[in-house]
Amino acid sequence: MLTSTYRIIKFAFQNFWRNIWLSVITVSMLVLTLLTVNILLVLNRVTDQAISFVENRIEVSVYFNENAPQVKVNDALTHLRSLPEVKDVQEIPADEALAAFKTRHASDPAILSSLDELGKNPFGPTLIIKAHSAKDFDAIIAALDNPRFRDAIRQKDFSDYQSIVSKIRQTTDEIRMGGIILSGIFFLIALLIIFNTVRVAIFIHREEIGIMRLVGASSSFIRMPFLVETIILSVLSILIVVAIVYPTLAFIEPKFNQYFGSNTTGLVSYFEQNGLLIFGSQFLALLVVTMGSTALAMRKHLKV
Amino acid sequence: MIHFKNVSKFYPPDIIGLDAVNLRVEPGEFISIVGQSGTGKSTLAKLLFAEERPSKGIIEIGGWDITKINASDVPLLRRQIGVVFQDFKLLPKKTVYENIAFALQVAGIPSLRVREVVPRVLSIVGLDDKAHRFPQQLSGGEQQRVAIGRALVHQPKILVADEPTGNLDTLNSRDILELLKKINEFGTTVVLVTHDREIVNRLKRRVITLEGGKIVSDVEEGRYKL
Numbered sequence: 001m002l003t004s005t006y007r008i009i010k011f012a013f014q015n016f017w018r019n020i021w022l023s024v025i026t027v028s029m030l031v032l033t034l035l036t037v038n039i040l041l042v043l044n045r046v047t048d049q050a051i052s053f054v055e056n057r058i059e060v061s062v063y064f065n066e067n068a069p070q071v072k073v074n075d076a077l078t079h080l081r082s083l084p085e086v087k088d089v090q091e092i093p094a095d096e097a098l099a100a101f102k103t104r105h106a107s108d109p110a111i112l113s114s115l116d117e118l119g120k121n122p123f124g125p126t127l128i129i130k131a132h133s134a135k136d137f138d139a140i141i142a143a144l145d146n147p148r149f150r151d152a153i154r155q156k157d158f159s160d161y162q163s164i165v166s167k168i169r170q171t172t173d174e175i176r177m178g179g180i181i182l183s184g185i186f187f188l189i190a191l192l193i194i195f196n197t198v199r200v201a202i203f204i205h206r207e208e209i210g211i212m213r214l215v216g217a218s219s220s221f222i223r224m225p226f227l228v229e230t231i232i233l234s235v236l237s238i239l240i241v242v243a244i245v246y247p248t249l250a251f252i253e254p255k256f257n258q259y260f261g262s263n264t265t266g267l268v269s270y271f272e273q274n275g276l277l278i279f280g281s282q283f284l285a286l287l288v289v290t291m292g293s294t295a296l297a298m299r300k301h302l303k304v
Numbered sequence: 305m306i307h308f309k310n311v312s313k314f315y316p317p318d319i320i321g322l323d324a325v326n327l328r329v330e331p332g333e334f335i336s337i338v339g340q341s342g343t344g345k346s347t348l349a350k351l352l353f354a355e356e357r358p359s360k361g362i363i364e365i366g367g368w369d370i371t372k373i374n375a376s377d378v379p380l381l382r383r384q385i386g387v388v389f390q391d392f393k394l395l396p397k398k399t400v401y402e403n404i405a406f407a408l409q410v411a412g413i414p415s416l417r418v419r420e421v422v423p424r425v426l427s428i429v430g431l432d433d434k435a436h437r438f439p440q441q442l443s444g445g446e447q448q449r450v451a452i453g454r455a456l457v458h459q460p461k462i463l464v465a466d467e468p469t470g471n472l473d474t475l476n477s478r479d480i481l482e483l484l485k486k487i488n489e490f491g492t493t494v495v496l497v498t499h500d501r502e503i504v505n506r507l508k509r510r511v512i513t514l515e516g517g518k519i520v521s522d523v524e525e526g527r528y529k530l
Contacts, residue, residue, distance in 0.1 A: 001412070003412055003413070003414050003415065004412040007409055007410070007412075207393075207395065208395055210393065211393055211394075211395060211406070211407075212406075212410045213378075213379075213382075214353075214382065214387055214393065215382065215383075215406070215407035215410060215411065215454065215455075215457075215458075216379040216380070216381075216382035216383035216407070216410070216411050216458065217379060217410035217411060218376070218379045218411075218412075219375060219376065219379070221410055221412070222410075
């Protein structure tokens with residue numbers, strides 16, 4: 001048993017070396033396919049990070065009329081805090097709003113003198129609302145339409161963050177879809193190449209296979225080297241991918257971090273912590289598919 | 305013992321390979337199957353090592369009914385039946401030693417046993433001194449000796465030689481014939497498929513003549529009559 005296993009592995013390596021260019025092409029296609037899958041993974045991670053980066057900066061400022069009764073402001077504050085979409089609400093009283101305004105325009109005497117001319121605080125209280133995510137803003141804006149305090153609100157100021165986020169989502173979704181299609185195409189090509197590799201190997205070894213049958217080699221002994229060769233190709237491909245992915249991530253991560261500031265993407269650590277799962281599952285999927293393709297090629301071309 | 309019971313083999317659309325052949329070969333016999341091209345000689349040989357299945361009838365080898373043999377049992381049968389062909393079927397990139405060892409290796413025989421058996425077989429076929437040569441460095445007769453050596457490594461009970469001298473000159477043919485006789489003397493049943501008149505006449509053993517897929521003559525110490 002051990003002797004046969006050793007010989008099967010030996011024959012598989014012989015097949016690999018004797019058709020080295022075919023092996024190189026097959027491994028290249030498998031590597032390309034796996035790289036595309038990993039690029040999609042990185043893209044997913046970076047997109048999530050970009051979205052959370054934007055969402056963390058989203059807020060709505062609600063300016064109340066200068067004479068708005070505090071009870072209405074409190075009512076709005078309580079109501080908003082009770083909403084599940086709201087992450088945080090901060091109240092800035094009218095005095096603080098005025099002080100902040102004055103500080104902001106300290107170098108502009110024209111604005112300051114206009115304020116003096118008014119003779120009263122033109123600012124009402126302000127509420128700064130943070131949501132959990134950009135898509136929650138519709139609900140928050142709708143909640144501000146409540147008749148209990150709607151009339152006391154002078155202005156609602158919010159940038160169109162949702163469209164920014166949906167633009168990020170849309171773009172990344174398009175890239176992701178493109179990536180999925182591309183990896184699908186690469187996968188298909190890889191399968192065809194594997195199929196062809198086995199077909200060619202069977203053709204090259206037809207004489208040897210014929211003699212094996214003649215002298216009493218079992219069907220499994222004849223077939224196994226082709227399957228083992230597929231395993232070799234898959235292992236080699238995944239090792240090359242690992243060898244490419246980690247240094248590349250280490251290289252690009254600082255650039256992403258520079259862009260996102262303190263909000264680090266953690267790409268390297270993500271791949272380090274989940275490497276076994278990520279590459280293990282990729283290897284298993286690759287193995288299932290390539291062995292399926294090999295089995296199909298043997299079924300069609302290897303009559304033993 | 306080989307026993308063909310009313311064996312027929314048809315090929316589509318309406319070609320008759322063998323037609324109701326009845327044949328008994330006792331252990332240790334040396335038989336020659338003769339006949340013109342297309343009379344079913346090679347079909348009979350292929351049926352023996354399950355390269356073909358009969359359309360009708362029963363084939364028994366040593367009491368084992370191989371008529372509907374399972375694909376998984378074919379390797380076991382082939383380890384008991386050595387086969388030699390006209391075109392030698394050697395692997396050109398393997399040496400004489402490796403070609404013979406190959407038959408043992410693919411059957412899962414341990415390396416130690418391979419190292420024991422191969423030199424012994426090389427000695428039987430008289431190629432001890434050419435173990436490390438490649439087939440193209442050998443004469444036709446020597447190449448056929450390698451093929452016979454490879455057929456012998458499993459110590460088969462039956463050796464089927466399908467036109468083993470077809471590619472050889474008279475001298476080499478005689479050598480091969482002597483080798484087959486020697487193997488037969490060791491107790492192996494030899495089934496020689498040939499249309500080489502001189503070989504058959506030299507042998508003076510049982511001759512079975514086929515014509516149109518039928519046995520038309522079966523003579524002990526026969527001669528080539530066609």
